[in-house]
Amino acid sequence: MSTTDALIQHRREVADLKQRIKNRRLQVFGLYGTPITIALTISTWASLKAFIWLETTIPSTIIQIFTGFLFFLVVATVAQAIAEFSSPSPWKDPKTPVRNLKLALDLAEERRILEARRLTPPTMDRQASYKEHIPGEIARLRKESRHYRRVHLLMQWLLFISSASISAVTAWYDPPQPAKGALIALGFTVTVITAAAGYFKPRERAFNLQQTADSMDQHTTALELGIAPHTETDDRANLESFATTVEGLRADQRMREQQLDQPQQGQQAVI
Structure with missing residues (x-):
């Protein structure tokens, strides 16, 4: 492999790890954020019932909105859980902590720097x-x-x-x-x-x-x-x-x- 190809390969590895870290952060945010959003939505629904519509029924439009939103969140939670824990997983880094990917990125950056120093052209x-x-x-x-x-x-x-x-x-x-x-x-x-x-x-x-x-x-x-x-x-x-x-x-x-x-x-x- 030529010097140029070797340096390009190291840059591709670093860029790939950076993208994987971004994707993994989004996956973790969805895994934990969606159930929390479900709990907040139910709490909001109960609060509206207790403080606004305690003596009357909730309007059907509000019920339909909350029901549709909850259904979407539940489907998203199930889909993300399947993608995270299924085997094989459609995700590239399932069950991988972000800190492990950051460590791999640091090591890849170090390898790139060392190789660039060793293969530096005139x-x-x-x-x-x-x-x-x-x-x-x-x-x-x-x-x-x-x-x-x-x-x-x-x-x-x-x-x-x-x-x-x-x-x-x-x-x-x-x-x-x-x-x-x-x-x-x-x-x-x-x-x-x-x-x-x-x-x-x-x-x-x-x-x-x-x-x-x-x-x-x-x-x-x-x-x-x-x-x-x-x-x-x-x-x-x-x-x-x-x-x-x-x-x-x-x-x-x-x-x-x-x-x-x-x-x-x-x-x-x-x-």
Whole structure:
């Protein structure tokens, strides 16, 4: 098995264990949570009967809702118990504590680290592999930038429409008593959108992400074409300068994200 295949196999083992831990947590939650929900449902039913319908009968609609919900919970409990204790079980890790899977994950991570240290390729090969990883990172940044740009545009359009609607409704209803509820809702919408835009700053996030993606794309193209700033005759030197520059861009992007997550006073102190 080649070095690449060995490292990929270890990564697959770690990813598989992480997914198995998630699945097992859901299974354990269902095994213990469903019976508890049944008990809570019966207690709620009895409490409603004792405090609300003590002297009268419970409405048939309420009875049907509780009966259907209890029937669903009982079926789910039986199905989960069969899946957990049957042999063979349809579940991948029946009767396996989550802590055992976590221990297996820790051991797999340790094996991966040791094998990666033993099978680590030369520096130039790692830098070349890093270069091939950058297009995916650029695509991710641009995707996030488009997402925040769309959120910003949606918030702006809602703000425009709500602000204009307030004036229109006020002018249409004079005095505005019949439309008081609409005016309250529109004013609430304007306030919420304005506060959310100022707090989450989707426009600034979209701009920063797009700027970082464009800069990384520019350096990737420069490396492939052999133009400035990566014009060394030695490929090793070009790859080293490329990796250093891209990591600097990513560090700047993380710093800008942290500044956007801070309050305004904190941003001024950082700047």
